[in-house]
Amino acid sequence: xxxxxxxxxxxxxxxxxxxxxxxxxxxxxxxxxxxxxxxxxxxxxxxxxxxxxxxxxxxxxxxxxxxxxxxxxxxxxxxxxxxxxxxxxxxxxxxxxxxxxxxxxxxxxxxxxxxxxxxxxxxxxxxxxxxxxxxxxxxxxxxxxxxxxxxxxxxxxxxxxxxxxxxxxxxxxxxxxxxxxxxxxxxxxxxxxxxxxxxxxxxxxxxxxxxxxxxxxxxxxxxxxxxxxxxxxxxxxxxxxxxxxxxxxxxxxxxxxxxx
Amino acid sequence: xxxxxxxxxxxxxxxxxxxxxxxxxxxxxxxxxxxxxxxxxxxxxxxxxxxxxxxxxxxxxxxxxxxxxxxxxxxxxxxxxxxxxxxxxxxxxxxxxxxxxxxxxxxxxxxxxxxxxxxxxxxxxxxxxxxxxxxxxxxxxxxxxxxxxxxxxxxxxxxxxxxxxxxxxxxxxxxxxxxxxxxxxxxxxxxxxxxxxxxxxxxxxxxxxxxxxxxxxxxxxxxxxxxxxxxxxxxxxxxxxxxxxxxxxxxxxxxxxxxxxxxxxxxxxxxxxxxxxxxxxxxxxxxxxxxxxxxxxxxxxxxxxxxxxxxxxxxxxxxxxxxxxxxxxxxxxxxxxxxxxxxxxxxx
Numbered sequence: 001x002x003x004x005x006x007x008x009x010x011x012x013x014x015x016x017x018x019x020x021x022x023x024x025x026x027x028x029x030x031x032x033x034x035x036x037x038x039x040x041x042x043x044x045x046x047x048x049x050x051x052x053x054x055x056x057x058x059x060x061x062x063x064x065x066x067x068x069x070x071x072x073x074x075x076x077x078x079x080x081x082x083x084x085x086x087x088x089x090x091x092x093x094x095x096x097x098x099x100x101x102x103x104x105x106x107x108x109x110x111x112x113x114x115x116x117x118x119x120x121x122x123x124x125x126x127x128x129x130x131x132x133x134x135x136x137x138x139x140x141x142x143x144x145x146x147x148x149x150x151x152x153x154x155x156x157x158x159x160x161x162x163x164x165x166x167x168x169x170x171x172x173x174x175x176x177x178x179x180x181x182x183x184x185x186x187x188x189x190x191x192x193x194x195x196x197x198x199x200x201x202x203x204x205x206x207x208x209x210x211x212x213x214x215x216x217x218x219x220x221x222x223x224x225x226x227x228x229x230x231x232x233x234x235x236x237x238x239x240x241x242x243x244x245x246x247x248x249x250x251x252x253x254x255x256x257x258x259x260x
Numbered sequence: 261x262x263x264x265x266x267x268x269x270x271x272x273x274x275x276x277x278x279x280x281x282x283x284x285x286x287x288x289x290x291x292x293x294x295x296x297x298x299x300x301x302x303x304x305x306x307x308x309x310x311x312x313x314x315x316x317x318x319x320x321x322x323x324x325x326x327x328x329x330x331x332x333x334x335x336x337x338x339x340x341x342x343x344x345x346x347x348x349x350x351x352x353x354x355x356x357x358x359x360x361x362x363x364x365x366x367x368x369x370x371x372x373x374x375x376x377x378x379x380x381x382x383x384x385x386x387x388x389x390x391x392x393x394x395x396x397x398x399x400x401x402x403x404x405x406x407x408x409x410x411x412x413x414x415x416x417x418x419x420x421x422x423x424x425x426x427x428x429x430x431x432x433x434x435x436x437x438x439x440x441x442x443x444x445x446x447x448x449x450x451x452x453x454x455x456x457x458x459x460x461x462x463x464x465x466x467x468x469x470x471x472x473x474x475x476x477x478x479x480x481x482x483x484x485x486x487x488x489x490x491x492x493x494x495x496x497x498x499x500x501x502x503x504x505x506x507x508x509x510x511x512x513x514x515x516x517x518x519x520x521x522x523x524x525x526x527x528x529x530x531x532x533x534x535x536x537x538x539x540x541x542x543x544x545x546x547x548x549x550x551x552x553x554x555x556x557x558x559x560x561x562x563x564x565x566x567x568x569x570x571x572x573x574x575x576x577x578x579x580x581x582x583x584x585x586x587x588x589x590x591x592x593x594x595x596x597x598x599x600x601x602x603x604x605x606x607x608x
Contacts, residue, residue, distance in 0.1 A: 053472055079474030091469035093462050104462050108474040110455035114483055117454035118447040124454055125271075132270045171474060 004031040005064075006175050006207040007052070012061035014047050014231075021047040022231040024061070029175070034201050034208045036222035036239075038215075040251060044231040045211040046088065049177050052209075053085050054078045065175065080108045084173035086164045088180040088211075094153035098144060098163050101152055102135040105170030138166045142196060158189040165196060169204075176200065178210045182217055190214065194221060219243060227251065276449050293438060297431040305430045307542060309502045312437035313495050314538035316444050318522045319531065320491025323448065325520075326529035327457065328484035329464030331384065334375065334391035335519045337398035338489040340511035342368045342496025344402065344409060347506060350418045357420030357427070361497045368493025369486040371398075376485035380478055395513060402508045414507025417500045427501070437498055444491060448531050451487075460484055461529075514571060521578050527588030536589040544577065545570055 007029040014022040022044040029035040037045050050056045052063060054075040062071050070078050084105070093101050110131055112124035139148055142162050147155055152163055161181065168176055181197065182190040194217055200206050201221075212218050218225060219239040226236040229251040235242050242248055267273045277283050297305055321335050346364035349355040355363065375394050382390050402409045409415065420427040420436075427433055451457040459480045462470040471477050500506045518541060526537020548570065585591060 055468070055472065074476075075471040076474050076476045079472060085472055087469070091466055091472070093465040093469070095465055096458070096461055100458055100461070104458050104470075104475070105473055107455055107459055107462075112455045114451060114456045114487060117456045118451045120450040120454065128274070128454055129270060132274075136270075167473060 004066075005029070006031045006066060007209065008064040009048075009052070010062045010064070012048065012051060012063065013059045014044070014051055014056055015059045020231050022051070022058075022228075025228065025231070025233050026061075027226050027233065027236060029207060029209055030224075031207055032201070032205055033223040034197070034210060034221055036210045036212060036218045036225045037228065038212065038218055038225060039228040042230075043228045045228060046179060047231075048228075049085065049179055049209075049211065052078075052177060053083055076108070079171065082172075082174035083177065084168035084171045084175075085177040086161075086168050086179060086181060088183060090157075090160055090164055092152045092160060092164055092167070095151060097149050097151055098139070098155070098166075099135065099148045101163055102138060102166050102170045103131055105167035106131050106134065106172075108171070134172075135166075135170055138169050141169075141199070142166050158185055158192075161185065161189075161193065162196070165193075169200065169206075173206060175207045175209060178208060178212075180212055181210070182212065182214050190217065197221060274453055276446075276453070297434045302430065305434055306502070307546065309430065309434055309437055309498075311538050311542045312434070312441045313498050313502065314519070314522060314542055315441050315535050316437075316491055316498070317495035317519055318526065318534040318538050319444055319448050320488040320495065321519050322523050322526075322529065322531070322534045323451070323460070323491070324484045324488035326523055326533075327452070327464060328460040328481065330379075330481060330484060331388045332391045332488065333388050333513075333516055333520075334394040334398075335488075335492055336511045336513065336515035337395040338368050338372065338492030339496035339499060339515065340398055340402060340508070341371050341489075342493030343500035343506050343511070344415070344496075345493065346497030347415050347417050347500050348408065350420075351415065356422075356424075357418075357497075357501065358422040361494060364497040365490040365493040368496065369490040372485040372489030373482060375489075376482045379485075380481055392513075395516065399508060399511070402511075409508075412508060414505055414509075417504045417506060420501045433498075433502055437502075440494065440498065444494075445531060445535070448534075452531070456480070456483065464529075514574075517574060521574050524578055525581050525588055527590030530588070530590040532593070533588050533590035536593070540589060541574075541577075544573070548573065 005028050009025060009027050012022055012025045013020070025044075025048065027035070027037075037048060039045055047056065051058045052070075054070070054073055054077070057072050062069060064070070065078075065081060065083060068081060070081065070083075093104065096104075110127050112121075112127055116124040139145055142165065144159065144162055144166065147159060147163075152160060155163065165178075165181070178197065182193050185193065197208065197210075198221055201208055210218070210222065222239050224237070225239050225242045227234050227242055227245075227248045234251055235245045235248045237245070277286060296308065300308065317335070317339060320338075321332065325331050342364040345367040346357065346360040349360035349363055350357060375391065379387055379390050403411055405411070420433075422436065427436055452461075459470070459475050460483075462473075462475055463477055463480050463484075467477050496511075499510070503510065522537035522541045523534065524537070525540055526535065527533025581588060587594075
């Protein structure tokens with residue numbers, strides 16, 4: 001494994017009025033690894049994600065993605081650089097088919113524009129055809145062939161999750177941000193999703209930054225884990241190191257009485 | 261979808277007309293439309309021309325409001341801009357119609373761009389009010405810029421020519437409009453089979469998600485405004501030619517409402533719906549007129565109340581469709597199709 005840093009977050013702070021959602025957070029995600037960000041509810045994990053892909057403009061700090069400073073860039077420009085994301089509560093285009101959702105994930109590879117698209121020139125047609133081929137590979141990979149023409153809004157939650165993952169993959173990202181990819185899923189769906197995440201990491205080689213509450217999943221698949229509480233990083237290390245760290249246990253379970 | 265239809269390539273899968281049957285029905289429809297002016301009377305032909313113009317105008321509005329989700333109450337302003345631009349280009353600069361019409365479309369698109377820029381951060385009711393204000397600005401300019409537009413006096417439209425060939429009868433205008441309707445429909449259909457159209461729908465469905473997956477929402481909103489106003493500009497210039505006289509009274513706010521009604525009745529965010537809506541809403545006043553004539557011998561007061569009744573009726577039709585048929589006539593068509601495809605085992 002190379003030692004290149006894919007994402008370097010330096011002293012990131014995000015304040016909403018008087019609330020310090022994230023305070024001087026630093027971590028590095030190495031290329032090709034799965035990095036998990038965990039912490040109790042309200043710890044600021046999703047805020048970190050929103051800073052990374054430009055939904056929020058951080059109050060302080062820098063984020064470097066492959067030698068490029070992405071702090072304060074617009075969301076669509078960050079996406080074009082190769083950071084894709086899935087959402088905790090899904091953000092799919094519900095009135096479109098699975099196929100169209102996935103094609104939209106590749107939208108920034110398509111440059112037909114309205115004139116060439118409207119007249120459907122040879123070049124626009126070729127572009128669409130190539131996008132379709134690529135998207136079909138992803139449909140195949142995620143095993144959603146049977147629903148490719150269905151409207152996303154009518155699909156079960158677990159499949160919608162997969163479609164959203166597919167949309168992120170269609171962008172061929174270098175870094176994939178997954179916001180609680182298995183929340184609200186049953187054991188079987190969780191198992192499928194974890195298998196997909198591992199496959200993406202191992203076969204495609206995508207670097208993954210993960211926020212997850214399911215500790216079993218986090219401990220099983222992560223290469224490295226950072227724990228945040230009240231916007232401050234309290235621990236970082238391998239899953240084994242973190243799980244026995246007394247500060248982490250205290251943050252999750254509260255302080256015990258030593259005499260008992 | 262008929263059974264036994266197996267596609268072997270992705271290109272087959274994205275075709276507009278999927279089966280031979282659809283193509284045959286369409287060819288039949290085209291044949292009917294081509295022979296129509298030779299059988300129709302003067303008035304029916306005039307109505308057909310209005311329908312064609314409405315189809316182009318509604319397509320534009322549907323692209324902006326139906327597909328991209330940006331409500332516009334300024335549509336008649338764009339039609340007016342197109343109508344005046346093409347008329348003035350011909351009258352003042354002697355530019356022939358076949359050039360002044362696309363130029364009018366481009367001018368209208370440019371105005372659409374100018375409107376889009378301050379409207380980018382607005383949505384819903386606020387966008388509606390901003391576009392409404394744009395309509396009043398345009399209307400005010402037309403009425404008061406006497407030296408250019410002759411104010412309320414209006415302008416007489418010069419006889420249009422296409423490549424030196426005069427368009428001097430309603431039949432010729434009909435074929436001009438028909439060809440532009442077909443071109444406009446194909447362009448729109450292609451647009452929504454490719455990147456731009458998908459991005460438009462994404463902006464409508466979830467603009468935050470669209471931005472995060474790499475879609476430049478600002479760019480596509482501006483594009484939608486420009487394409488919408490281009491269509492409206494072309495429709496406006498055709499309207500001018502059909503009426504052969506234009507004044508500010510032809511581009512009222514009620515016209516915008518009519519176009520919105522056509523979009524709603526036909527089916528928001530559908531291309532076929534634009535056609536259905538335009539036909540339905542143009543035929544509706546005629547149907548009312550026939551009804552009135554039939555009833556006037558027994559209820560003479562109806563005749564005097566007719567004009568009030570007509571504008572009220574647009575409102576009524578919109579409300580009824582919103583409540584009972586929110587997917588519009590296109591939705592009805594889909595349901596009927598589904599029923600017959602599953603017949604005799606259709607349980608719904």
